[in-house]
Amino acid sequence: MNKILYWYKNPTYRFLVLFLTGFLLLYYFNLFFIGITSPGNYYSSFLNQHLNYIRGLRDLLLQIISKILTIQGYKVYTSDYTLHAMNIGGFNIVYSCLGFGVMSFFTAFVIAWPGKPVKNKIFFIIAGIAIIQLLNITRFILITLYFNKILFLGINHHTLFNLILYFILMVVIYVWINSPKKKHNNSPDVEANTAQKKI
Numbered sequence: 001m002n003k004i005l006y007w008y009k010n011p012t013y014r015f016l017v018l019f020l021t022g023f024l025l026l027y028y029f030n031l032f033f034i035g036i037t038s039p040g041n042y043y044s045s046f047l048n049q050h051l052n053y054i055r056g057l058r059d060l061l062l063q064i065i066s067k068i069l070t071i072q073g074y075k076v077y078t079s080d081y082t083l084h085a086m087n088i089g090g091f092n093i094v095y096s097c098l099g100f101g102v103m104s105f106f107t108a109f110v111i112a113w114p115g116k117p118v119k120n121k122i123f124f125i126i127a128g129i130a131i132i133q134l135l136n137i138t139r140f141i142l143i144t145l146y147f148n149k150i151l152f153l154g155i156n157h158h159t160l161f162n163l164i165l166y167f168i169l170m171v172v173i174y175v176w177i178n179s180p181k182k183k184h185n186n187s188p189d190v191e192a193n194t195a196q197k198k199i
Contacts, residue, residue: 015112022108030054030100057098061133065140089144097140099132102162106132106169113177124176131172135165 037048037055048055062083066076075086084090091097106128110121139161 011114015114018112019108022111023104026104026108027101034095058093065137068141085144091140091143099136102165103129103132
């Protein structure tokens with residue numbers, strides 16, 4: 001028991017425990033939700049019809065990408081899982097393409113990181129997820145327009161996307177971690193300076 005308390009009091013161990021626990025909970029909850037909203041033994045029609053956030057994200061991405069390509073002059077066809085630009089190309093969007101793994105990693109990391117206020121963490125999580133999905137949208141558009149060229153170069157777009165995405169996230173996280181804390185007006189230093197001015 002004492003060893004457990006010692007490890008928990010250690011900032012490094014506490015961060016690792018919170019990060020790994022948070023990541024596993026988020027990651028496997030998403031997998032569980034996919035299972036329970038897919039027809040089968042434990043299927044829930046209520047969750048599938050009213051609370052299926054995975055399908056909601058997929059539909060949102062397809063709508064945004066379709067709108068962007070349509071504005072650029074392409075004739076676009078979509079279904080529940082696919083998008084095709086006429087005479088150009090398209091893609092099939094499955095769970096692994098939605099970015100829930102990297103979003104789980106990012107969210108768990110930010111929550112577990114010590115020394116940052118809750119409001120700051122919430123804002124950073126929202127901004128980080130937005131960056132992830134903006135990059136995801138960019139990837140799908142490039143795949144639709146240049147998929148044959150990508151194959152010709154022998155580049156696996158999943159691997160390339162993950163490398164670029166994790167690099168960008170590491171840079172963003174590094175900047176966030178090392179950003180200076182804002183001093184509040186009621187901090188001791190400010191109060192001391194104010195008192196000296198009054199004297």
